[in-house]
Amino acid sequence: MTTTILKNAYLIDPTQEVKGWKDLEIIDGKVVKVCENINTINADKVYDLKGKLCVPGIIDTHVHLTLDGSNRGYYMLAKAGVTTALDMYGPPEKIYEHIHQYGTGINIACLAAQPQNTDNATHCDYDQHSIRKFIHSEMKRGALGIKLIGGHYPMSPELTKKFIQIANEEKAYIAFHVGTTNKGSNIEGFKEAIFLAEGNSFHVAHVNSYCRGQIQESIxxxxxxxxxxxxxxxxxxxxxxxxxxxxxxxxxxxxxxSEVTSKCLIQNGFANTESGVENAIVAGIALVVANVGEINAFIENSEEALQYYRNKKGRVNLSFPINKIEAGLLLATAKNKAGDFIIPAISSDGGEIPRNVIIEKGIQMVKYGALTHEEFVLKTSVNPAKMLGLKNKGTLGIGFDADITVIDTAKEEPVMSMVMGEIIMHEGLVIGKKGRIITTDEGSDYVKMQNIDPYIVNIEDTLLYQRRNNK
Ligand SMILES: [Zn+2]
Structure with missing residues (x-):
């Protein structure tokens, strides 16, 4: 039995209506007590968190760990105070291959990207049977479901529609970066996606990406x-x-x-060619992501960036400063008449891409008055837990998982985080190892065979299927 006590932190947990300077006791990975002045005499570990904000662990519902082969995403997420993340590309094998060496104790859920060579594919190329087979082969390997990446690699509208329909029938999680061979990764593509879904549910990946001012004014x-x-x-x-x-x-x-790269080039006045990419890099518009020690970062010097891009033969992540700040603010704060957030979560689309700013920008929004502390917790932990069907996370309630993030609000950065009571990051030092895979009953045996602990959820419990069933 291990007892850990967090002392003197400012605790905020809207699920338990907890707000104030309190202590928190953890035994064997679960929260067992939240109150003032907990006696520390029998504790194995005590952390004094005076002046710090203590919240349910940050859950990032859109990250990338497998795109550039650097495997730096695990470290970058832990450093950013994240305790659970949804990888939006997979495949799950790539995560199992690397989590032993690079994992940082974070819980990882994974969606598998649509099959290779489906760009520009039509429904003639993929029948119902092969789509079903694809979905279940990925779920048997531990994925929660699939991700359609039409924004980058579009399929025909008919084939897209079939994937959404069959994923719903098979009770697979499905996220969609909208876009088909007919409509792009923009607001028109979003409308088309809803039309194609015919009432079926899907997770609309990073809704900001369709509000970049391609069709109308961004606002x-x-x-x-x-x-x-x-x-x-x-x-x-x-x-x-x-x-x-x-x-x-x-x-x-x-x-x-990538269609997105093409659009970014054209929108910024560059040619949609390899030399267009190079010119955008030299102009400092396309930022090249590179490995720098434990992390990935943008290369500041544009000549160096170009050299790196050429050395890697273009196989690098690029970032364009194409997202409108005002769009991000409005989307993060929009509520319906009942007072609920229309977009349940703040995500990063980060991981290995250096944009893990949930805490930095989220706390800035709280300081600005755009979100309350409770709303910050709702959008970064409570709702994301519901999205992933994690009934024991997103709360500091008694008996629930001790997944916790501690934040220095003055510095707008995390100072400590833990998963199931185990510290994974402390004062900027990442000490977590490996991590659990969030999977379904269907995938748990395969995950165990990889010598990784599965953390089992039921797809029916995800917000996506809860909303589908309530329709
Ligand atoms: Zn993404």
């Missing part, structure tokens, strides 16, 4: 996105707070392979 697109989400309550979404997007720098036959 009008934000208004449309908010109206679409309010009038389609069977959808769930998340929004981020960073100015920077994340996309691929890769080109084939001298043309960027």
């Amino acid at each position: 009008q697109e934000v208004q449309s996105a908010i109206e679409l989400l309010s009038s389609n309550p069977h959808l769930v979404s998340e929004s981020y707070l960073s100015r920077y997007n994340g996309t691929s720098g890769r080109c084939e036959k001298m043309i960027p392979i």
Whole structure:
């Protein structure tokens, strides 16, 4: 039996209506007591958190760990105070391969990206049977479901519709970065996605990305996105707070392979070619993400950035400062008439992409008065836990998992985080190892075979399926 006591922190937990300077006692990974002046005489470990904010562990519902092969995302998330994350690309194997060496104790859930070579594919190329087979082969390997990445690698509208329909029938989690061969990664693509879904549910990935001012003024697109989400309550979404997007720098036959990269180039007045990418890098518009020690960061010097891009033959993550700050603010704060947030969560779309700013920007919003402390906790832990069907997380209630993030609000940065009572980051030092995989009954045996502890959820408990069933 291990007893840990956190002393003198400012605790905020809207699920238990807790707010104030209190102590918190943890035994064997669970919260057992929250009150003032807990006796520390029998504790194994005591941490004095005077002056710090203590909240249910940050759950990031949109991250990337597998895109650039750097495996730095685990470290970067732990450093950013995250305790649970949803990887939006997979495949799950890539995570199992690397979590032993690079994992930092964070709980990881994973969606598997649509099958390879589905870009520009039509329904003739994929029948119902092969879609079902794809979904279950990924879920048997531990994925919660699938991610459609039409924004980058579009499929035909008919095939997209089939994937959404079958994922719903098979009770798989499904997220969609909107876009098809017919409509792009923008507000028109979002409308088309709702139309194609025909009342089926999906998780609208990073709704900001469709409000970048491609079709109308950005603010009008934000208004449309908010109206679409309010009038389609069977959808769930998340929004981020960073100015920077994340996309691929890769080109084939001298043309960027990602539609998003192409759009960013064109929108900024560059040619949609490999030399267009290079010119955008030299101009400091396309930022190149590189490994710097334990983390990934933007290369500040544009000549160095170009050299790195060429050395890697374009296989790098690029970021364009294409997200409107006012759009991020409005999406994060929009509420319906009942006073509930229309977009349940603040996410990062970070991980290995250096934009893990949930705490930094979220606390700035609290200071500005755009969110209360309780709302910050709702959007970064309580609601994200519901989105993933995590009934024992997103709360500091008695008997629940001791997943906790401690924040220095003056510095706008996390100072400590723990998962099931184990410290994974303390004063900026990442000490967590490995981590659990959040999976379903269907995937748990496979996860165990990889010598990783599964953490089991029921897809029916996710906000996506709760909303679908309530329709
Ligand atoms: Zn993403």
